[in-house]
Amino acid sequence: MVDAARHPKINLMTYSEVKEVKGHVGNFRVTIEHKPRYVTDFCNACGDCVEACPIKVPNEFDEQLSPRHAIYQSFAQAVPSAYVIDSDNCIRCYKCVDACERRTIDFSQESEQIELDVGSIVMATGFEVFNPAPLSEYGYGRWQNVINAPELERLLDPSGPTRGELVRPSDFLVPRQVAFIQCAGSRDERYNSYCSGYCCMASIKTALHIRETYPEIEVFIFYIDIRASHKGYEEFFRRARERGVKFIRCKPSEIEPSAGHRGLVLHGEDRERGRPMKWEADLVVLSTGAVPARGTGEMGGRLKVSLDENGFYREFHPKLRPVDSPTEGVFLAGAACGPKDIPYSVAQGSAAAARCSRILMKENLLIEPIVAHMLPDQPDRCLNVNKKCGICVERCPFGAMTALPGEPAFVTEAKCMGCGTCIPDCPQGGISQNHFHDLQIYAQIHAYLNDLPENKILAFMCWWCSYPGADNAGTNHLQYPPSSRGIRVMCAGRIRKDFILEAFRKGAGMVLVSGCHRQDCHYITGQHYAERRMTKLSKTLERMGISAERFRVEWISAAEGEKYARVIREMDQALKNIGQKRIKAENAKTHSELQRCLAHLSDLSLFPVKTVKGTA
């Protein structure tokens, strides 16, 4: 931290908050509010002011276990080593002003707004520790000797409230037994369903520390499973066992004060014996997991970074782009995008820095040409001019669409990833995509279905999962009937209902829509909207009189070549079972209705269905 502060090219802005972020990758304009510290930079951290200050409030850094004054330094090693006045608690007695020899205290300071032009942003807003008070069975806050992991950490710290001496809070005696309870509030559907990942190792480390400093203290770790899955962790776990830390496979069910002395009794089922047991402990430590830091949501809103189901920042892709946020040029590091231990956080921080330099080292940034754009011919077509629409804004997980009140929506091309999910849902049909223009896709549909359409399976496939899945079937020499014809689009979210209706109007035997599995969608939400749209469409088609087997939606990943081959085999079989006669009859029956559904295509000058038919 000191190195970072000293570095000539690193500008550390502490006590500041990002208020607004405008622009896009390479050209962000960030508004930062620098809050007043009321102490000028001339301060030499002598600490005379602290002695003069009459106010005492709980110290947040020491987990409220010790007091601090209204003028304070958050902790001894803080960078920069600067004092600050907590204006919420300061009573303005100005005793510190008199005490300061260097006259560095200045109550006239006000918060200032700073605007910065930056090329890329790393979000490393960290996490908070879960407050175990709602776990009423453990009695945190009710029994004095039930503490959480950060509190124990402060008690053991040489600069902490007890100068590193481990005592139990009730009577300041050294405890005879210390019990750690793992997964307190984690892996728990009632609170946080995820595993925080670091608590097992943190508890083992602390337990080992206690055993080494106080060999007379018995240390128990109550666990469901110990997750020691990284390099060197299992060896560390073994070392803890060697040093006499007792591991008990049990999740205690409740904690009660013991009748005799001021200790506690833990009730739980010893899984090894399969019967309820009681354990006595003087000090119980709840190994609480991580929860998103306060303000994670607001900051995400300012940078257009969405949150996952647990409230952490969502990565672009959990496996392939774990450092990138959905907004191009904004990267994620550390526990802000999910609980992590130290090695993993350091690795992610380094990766985020490398990803930033990839953008910053270039004069110009090249982006993929496959971006959405508003159709230029009718600028007033956008509904947003007259009323509030903004469907495209909602569809875009990357923040590339903007719809300001009273103005037509527009695309920020530098942010657009080119999935095309916004296009099918535009009520005015006012958006299109380079290289995947509606006209191009209609042309492909027509070309494939020009002759003997009844014998064909028209398969729409997404770029990242289903097409490589079909490829996988090919490279693995998996046999499937030659009746399928594939149309590749960027994302299943790009597939318009009209494409399928048009295929059936042209007499297609079968239509397959395929894309990534929901959790693997390379455009975050594209599959979700595709699924919604296709579920509705299949009902419509059935109502029109097209047999349900003729329209199929399957989610096929890049590794599922076998599934692709199987789906095509099944569809081919179904095609034969239904028979050409019935397909033709159904097509003839529905033709007029389909024609009516697709009438709007001929209205748009850009999609002259008739001329396309002629050229195809």
Added chain:
Amino acid sequence: MEQFKRFLMEQDIPRRVRVCYQCGVCAGGCPVGKWRWDFNPRRFIEMILRDEIDDIIKDDKIWLCAACHTCLERCPQTIEVSEIMMQLKNAAARIGSIPENQVKMGREIMKTGWTQTPGKRTLRIRRELGLPEIPRGIRSRELRNLMDCLGLPEQLKRPENKDNDGPDRSVVNPTNEKKEKNTE
């Protein structure tokens, strides 16, 4: 047995317990388990997970559950353990596997409306304290009708009748019925 399995499937008990990771919070906090350590709710869930339903039905221990819902409240995977225990009891009752003392209690309720007959001492104390006499028998016609409709009398008449293709499917939940009576 088939009928019992079908009942379990209808209730979808196997699906509801599938997420259990066997932490044992239910067993550790069970107030019944504190006195009878062989009563272990986690073990019942484990048996359902392992498809050892035949053993559960033979086990009279399921009737020990006091339905205090401590397990349900503390389960980190929000499995409704006590609700499932209740349904196991219902299912066991349906094929006639009710322990003798439960049958006796049921008959007592049918006859007197009490879960247990107060002894002479209790009655004497009540008299001394000037409390009114406890009403005997089920007065409410509705309640009796309800019990008849649910087939409770037949159920209790034939506790030893363990054949499973009887008309017992009409018995919806005799245990719930008893609970209702207790609160009455």
